[in-house]
Amino acid sequence: MSFHFEVIKKDRFSGARLGKVETDHGSFFTPAFFPVGTQGTVKSVTSEELKEIGVEVILGNTYHLYLRPGHETIGRLGGLHKFIHWDRPILTDSGGYQIFSLAKLRKISEDGVTFQSHIDGSLHFLTPERVIQIQRTLGSDISMVLDECLPYPSPYEYSQASTALTIEWARRSLKERQKKDSCLFAIIQGGAYRDLREESAQTLVKMDFQGYAIGGLSVGEPKSLMLSILEWITPLLPENKPRYLMGVGTPEDILDGVKRGIDFFDCVLPTRNARNGMLFTSAGKVSIKQAQYAEDERPIDETCDCYTCRHYSRAYLRHLYLANEILSSRLNTIHNLYFYIRFMKEIQKAVREDRLVDFTKRTASDHPSWNQESLPTG
Amino acid sequence: MSFHFEVIKKDRFSGARLGKVETDHGSFFTPAFFPVGTQGTVKSVTSEELKEIGVEVILGNTYHLYLRPGHETIGRLGGLHKFIHWDRPILTDSGGYQIFSLAKLRKISEDGVTFQSHIDGSLHFLTPERVIQIQRTLGSDISMVLDECLPYPSPYEYSQASTALTIEWARRSLKERQKKDSCLFAIIQGGAYRDLREESAQTLVKMDFQGYAIGGLSVGEPKSLMLSILEWITPLLPENKPRYLMGVGTPEDILDGVKRGIDFFDCVLPTRNARNGMLFTSAGKVSIKQAQYAEDERPIDETCDCYTCRHYSRAYLRHLYLANEILSSRLNTIHNLYFYIRFMKEIQKAVREDRLVDFTKRTASDHPSWNQESLPTG
Numbered sequence: 001m002s003f004h005f006e007v008i009k010k011d012r013f014s015g016a017r018l019g020k021v022e023t024d025h026g027s028f029f030t031p032a033f034f035p036v037g038t039q040g041t042v043k044s045v046t047s048e049e050l051k052e053i054g055v056e057v058i059l060g061n062t063y064h065l066y067l068r069p070g071h072e073t074i075g076r077l078g079g080l081h082k083f084i085h086w087d088r089p090i091l092t093d094s095g096g097y098q099i100f101s102l103a104k105l106r107k108i109s110e111d112g113v114t115f116q117s118h119i120d121g122s123l124h125f126l127t128p129e130r131v132i133q134i135q136r137t138l139g140s141d142i143s144m145v146l147d148e149c150l151p152y153p154s155p156y157e158y159s160q161a162s163t164a165l166t167i168e169w170a171r172r173s174l175k176e177r178q179k180k181d182s183c184l185f186a187i188i189q190g191g192a193y194r195d196l197r198e199e200s201a202q203t204l205v206k207m208d209f210q211g212y213a214i215g216g217l218s219v220g221e222p223k224s225l226m227l228s229i230l231e232w233i234t235p236l237l238p239e240n241k242p243r244y245l246m247g248v249g250t251p252e253d254i255l256d257g258v259k260r261g262i263d264f265f266d267c268v269l270p271t272r273n274a275r276n277g278m279l280f281t282s283a284g285k286v287s288i289k290q291a292q293y294a295e296d297e298r299p300i301d302e303t304c305d306c307y308t309c310r311h312y313s314r315a316y317l318r319h320l321y322l323a324n325e326i327l328s329s330r331l332n333t334i335h336n337l338y339f340y341i342r343f344m345k346e347i348q349k350a351v352r353e354d355r356l357v358d359f360t361k362r363t364a365s366d367h368p369s370w371n372q373e374s375l376p377t378g
Numbered sequence: 379m380s381f382h383f384e385v386i387k388k389d390r391f392s393g394a395r396l397g398k399v400e401t402d403h404g405s406f407f408t409p410a411f412f413p414v415g416t417q418g419t420v421k422s423v424t425s426e427e428l429k430e431i432g433v434e435v436i437l438g439n440t441y442h443l444y445l446r447p448g449h450e451t452i453g454r455l456g457g458l459h460k461f462i463h464w465d466r467p468i469l470t471d472s473g474g475y476q477i478f479s480l481a482k483l484r485k486i487s488e489d490g491v492t493f494q495s496h497i498d499g500s501l502h503f504l505t506p507e508r509v510i511q512i513q514r515t516l517g518s519d520i521s522m523v524l525d526e527c528l529p530y531p532s533p534y535e536y537s538q539a540s541t542a543l544t545i546e547w548a549r550r551s552l553k554e555r556q557k558k559d560s561c562l563f564a565i566i567q568g569g570a571y572r573d574l575r576e577e578s579a580q581t582l583v584k585m586d587f588q589g590y591a592i593g594g595l596s597v598g599e600p601k602s603l604m605l606s607i608l609e610w611i612t613p614l615l616p617e618n619k620p621r622y623l624m625g626v627g628t629p630e631d632i633l634d635g636v637k638r639g640i641d642f643f644d645c646v647l648p649t650r651n652a653r654n655g656m657l658f659t660s661a662g663k664v665s666i667k668q669a670q671y672a673e674d675e676r677p678i679d680e681t682c683d684c685y686t687c688r689h690y691s692r693a694y695l696r697h698l699y700l701a702n703e704i705l706s707s708r709l710n711t712i713h714n715l716y717f718y719i720r721f722m723k724e725i726q727k728a729v730r731e732d733r734l735v736d737f738t739k740r741t742a743s744d745h746p747s748w749n750q751e752s753l754p755t756g
Contacts, residue, residue, distance in 0.1 A: 040697060044704040047689075069697040073673055077693055085689045295451055311425075311463045315455055319418060319447040326422040329704055 001141060003183035003210055005030075005242045005263075011356045015234060015261035018351040019242065023141040023182075025081065025089045028056035030242065030263040031351075033254065033344045034091055035271060035337055039064045040074075040084045043271055044329040045337070047086045052307065053334060054341040057089045059266045062134055062144075063098035067117050067124075071137045079139030091266070092140035094131050096147040096187070096215070097247065108148060110165065128169040129176040136181050144213060145173040147187040152221040159191035163200050170204055183210035185244060191216060192225055194232050201236040211242040211264075218247035218267075226253070230260040237261075251280065251343055255360050258347055270340045274332035277321040280339040282366070286314075288332070293318045306338035307331075379519060381561035381588055383408075383620045383641075389734045393612060393639035396729040397620065401519040401560075403459065403467045406434035408620065408641040409729075411632065411722045412469055413649060413715055417442045418452075418462045421649055422707040423715070425464045430685065431712060432719040435467045437644045440512055440522075441476035445495050445502075449515045457517030469644070470518035472509050474525040474565070474593070475625065486526060488543065506547040507554040514559050522591060523551040525565040530599040537569035541578050548582055561588035563622060569594060570603055572610050579614040589620040589642075596625035596645075604631070608638040615639075629658065629721055633738050636725055648718045652710035655699040658717040664692075666710070671696045684716035685709075 001024045008029075009018040019030035035042045035050070037058045042050060050058065060080055065071055074083050080090055099106055103115035103124075112127030126134075128146040135143035147166040150159055166189045177184050186204040190196030204212060214233060217226050230245070237243055244264035245257045254265050270280065279286045281301035286293075288300070299309035300317065308317070308331040320328035350359035379402050386407075387396040397408035413420045413428070415436045420428060428436065438458055443449055452461050458468055477484055481493035481502075490505035504512075506524040513521035525544040528537055544567045555562050564582040568574030582590065592611060595604050608623070615621055622642035623635045632643050648658065657664045659679035664671075666678070677687035678695065686695070686709040698706035728737035 039701045039703060040694070041703050041705045044708070046705070046708075068701060069672065069693070073693065076673055077675060077691060083691070083694055085694075294447065295454055297455055313455060313461070315447070315451065316418070316461055316463075323417045323446060325417060325419050326704055326707055327419045327424070330422070330424075330708075 001180065001182045003142070005211070005240065007239060009352055011351045012354045013357045014259040016258045016347075016351045016356045017261060017263060018348055019263050021089075021242065023089045025087060025141050026056070028089065029348050031254070031258045031344060031347050032057060032264055033340050034059045034264065034266040035340075036061070036266055036268045037084070037086075037090075038268075039068065040080065042333075042337075043275065044326070044333050047084070049307075049334060050086075050337070051088075053338045054345070055088075055337060057091060057141075058086060060084075060090050060092045060138065060140060061095070061098060062092045062131065062138070063095035063102070065092075065138060066095065066126075066134050067119055071134045075137035075139075079137075081139060089141040090138075091142040091264075092135050092138055092144065093246070094135075094144040094146045094187070095126065096144075097149045099126070100149040100151070108165075110168070112146070113148075128172040132173050132176040132181070132184070136178070139182070141182050142185065142211070143182050144185050145170045145187055145209075147189055147215050149219070150189055150191045150216045152192065152216070152219045154191050156191075156193060156196075159189075159193055159196055163190045163196045167200060167203050170209070171207060174207055174209070185209055185211040185213045185242075187213045187215040187246070188233060189216050190229075192221065192229075194228075197229055197232050198236060201233045205236060205238060209241070211244060212237050213244040213246050213264075214262075215246050217245065218249060223253075227256055227260070230257060230262065234261040251340070252364065254343070255347070255363065258351070259356065259360065270336035271333050274336040275329045277328070277332065279332060280336050284366075288314065288317050288321050290318075300335055301339070304335065304338065304342075306335050308335040308338075379558065379560045381520070383589070383618065385617060387730055389637075389729045390732045391735045392637040394636045394725075394729045394734045395639060395641060396726055397641050399467075399620065401467045403465060403519050404434070406467065407726050409632070409636045409722060409725050410435060410642055411718050412437045412642065412644040413718075414439070414644055414646045415462070415464075415468075416646075417446065418458065420711075420715075421653065422704070422711050425462070427685075427712060428464075428715070429466075431716045432723070433466075433715060435469060435519075436464060438462075438468050438470045438516065438518060439473070439476060440470045440509065440516070441473035441480070443470075443516060444473065444504075444512050445497055449512045453515035453517075457515075459517060467519040468516075469520040469642075470513050470516055470522065471624070472513075472522040472524045472565070473504065474522075475527045477504070478527040478529070486543075488546070490524070491526075506550040510551050510554040510559070510562070514556070517560075519560050520563065520589070521560050522563050523548045523565055523587075525567055525593055527597070528567060528569045528594045530570065530594070530597045532569050534569075534571060534574075537567075537571055537574055541567045541569070541574045545578060545581050548587070549585060552585055552587070563587055563589040563591045563620075565591045565593040565624070566611055567594050568607075570599065570607075572606075575607055575610050576614060579611045583614060583616060587619070589622060590615050591622040591624050591642075592640075593624050595623065596627060601631075605634055605638070608635060608640065612639040629718070630742065632721070633725070633741065636729075637734065637738065648714035649711050652714040653707045655706070655710065657695075657710060658714050666692065666695050666699050668696075678713055679717070682713065682716065682720075684713050686713040686716075 106115040293314040296314035484493040564587040671692040674692035
């Protein structure tokens with residue numbers, strides 16, 4: 001499978017880059033945000049709706065698909081694209097994050113990781129090689145190496161050993177990779193420690209992957225640490241390879257990443273928040289269940305022209321949410337994803353026009369509520 | 379609001395009629411099936427999807443909308459059509475069925491009915507007049523009188539008194555009705571007793587409503603009793619008024635109703651079954667969770683050209699159902715509603731061509747599983 005990345009334009013006043021990716025399933029501009037399609041569906045919406053929203057790439061979770069329905073089933077049915085009716089690029093993660101956050105009784109060895117399925121308790125053993133094979137069977141366009149996702153905080157010695165293991169696993173992944181496979185990204189770990197992060201980055205860069213992900217973030221660390229890690233790492237990464245900040249994040253976090261040279265982002269935030277009735281708007285976050293919206297005829301965001309904002313009032317969306325209607329999740333998801341995609345297009349435009357710093361300042365003052373840590377889980 | 383019904387064609391070999399209804403929100407042919415939009419949404423699907431499926435009329439539940447978000451709220455927001463973004467006809471029921479099946483601590487008097495909300499336990503009192511006013515505020519195209527929905531079985535004396543009360547309430551409803559209101563249907567009750575059913579029908583017909591509903595069915599009575607009741611009542615109803623068999627039903631029940639001269643049907647069956655993974659197909663009912671579909675590449679129904687069947691395999695639909703994904707409810711609902719709407723169009727065509735009896739025989743032998751009573755609830 002082909003993969004080509006090119007930096008089209010660098011921002012004069014920050015580390016931001018405007019890039020373009022070409023794959024067998026189409027091209028897209030970066031910085032880009034990938035909605036998460038955990039179990040083979042971006043929850044509640046169809047492929048046609050994702051396209052109408054402007055989504056160009058989705059993420060599939062290898063851990064979930066491996067467990068259910070099973071990658072071999074998906075392979076026999078023609079691969080993930082055909083199975084889920086999505087003909088644009090798909091990035092699959094390696095399962096590392098889920099094994100270390102969802103699975104039970106995990107046991108890590110040099111060879112790989114043993115864990116119990118969170119669904120039925122069945123026992124599984126995954127190696128770096130097997131994770132490459134699984135992603136090959138799924139047929140994703142961008143795949144990731146198996147990594148150990150360090151919790152925060154982790155002691156130095158454990159972090160050191162774990163980072164070395166993730167590097168070794170990356171080496172084995174590269175060896176397993178075949179020419180016809182999709183492109184492969186390494187994952188830089190190293191916990192909260194500068195020397196480990198730098199060593200991880202430098203060693204992985206020498207191995208010459210097609211892209212570099214920064215892992216072990218969004219695991220409860222302070223925001224300032226995330227920014228420091230980005231500042232330590234990105235100068236060490238090759239200019240001509242895409243950089244992927246995994247699991248990030250809020251619009252503000254995305255801007256912070258873009259300014260430091262990040263190209264790819266993914267996060268469940270817009271979709272999960274949508275299902276929890278938390279909506280992103282040009283005037284800040286809106287909790288749709290609030291009584292003040294009971295008879296509010298306005299759309300969620302008067303500056304938005306998504307399907308939801310074109311046809312439905314805040315009053316109706318509040319009603320759907322309180323009545324626990326499925327349509328609530330759908331309409332809210334459409335709006336939040338549209339907000340994110342529009343936001344990424346604005347970022348791309350700002351980089352093209354050398355005004356990302358201004359854009360960031362304006363956005364931060366327009367959206368004070370983005371700075372609040374009020375992310376519901378569910 | 380205007381309402382016009384016309385019988386275009388009567389079947390030569392059964393009581394079936396092909397009709398046409400015209401309302402301020404558009405026209406539709408009968409026999410017609412109305413999907414149920416309980417709380418202001420046909421669960422999981424949008425208006426655009428309903429239109430693509432071919433749905434021409436939906437039903438709204440007065441009881442639910444009265445309790446949440448409240449008819450007055452909907453009225454202030456421009457009425458039900460605008461609130462829910464549906465510009466085709468809406469039929470609202472009277473709430474009678476829900477008060478007698480869902481609400482708690484109901485107490486009936488000559489004046490009306492007192493009940494506790496199933497949502498928050500709040501106390502409510504509804505009269506026939508108030509139910510007309512509520513539907514006026516909602517702005518539905520077809521409205522129903524408040525009735526007492528008799529459980530099955532009910533003793534003769536209680537049924538007699540209750541039927542008399544429903545008739546008296548119908549009289550009061552007619553008095554409350556204003557010229558600008560939508561058309562009003564009476565509801566024929568009478569339980570399992572022929573004389574009560576006939577008296578109910580004859581008395582209500584004399585009052586000259588714009589249509590006649592047959593109530594108190596689909597409450598657990600044997601199928602043979604439902605057919606008997608239809609055979610007792612329909613000869614007493616005026617030819618030029620629509621007849622509505624409330625809460626019915628399976629494709630087979632619909633055919634049985636059509637043959638006996640029924641024009642309108644509504645039921646939660648296609649939508650509720652969809653959410654429970656039970657799909658209607660030209661080869662009978664399919665329970666999508668079955669292991670036999672795990673790697674089945676075929677659409678649910680190879681003769682179906684709905685959105686779901688055009689793009690998704692049984693294997694994917696099974697996966698979505700087992701993974702408890704919202705998209706499962708959506709795709710299944712689209713398919714089941716499409717099946718019902720296509721079925722109604724085939725019925726209309728068969729009546730037009732005087733071959734409904736043949737159509738019924740062929741359908742019954744093609745779909746043995748339709749005769750099974752295997753309707754999951756949920």
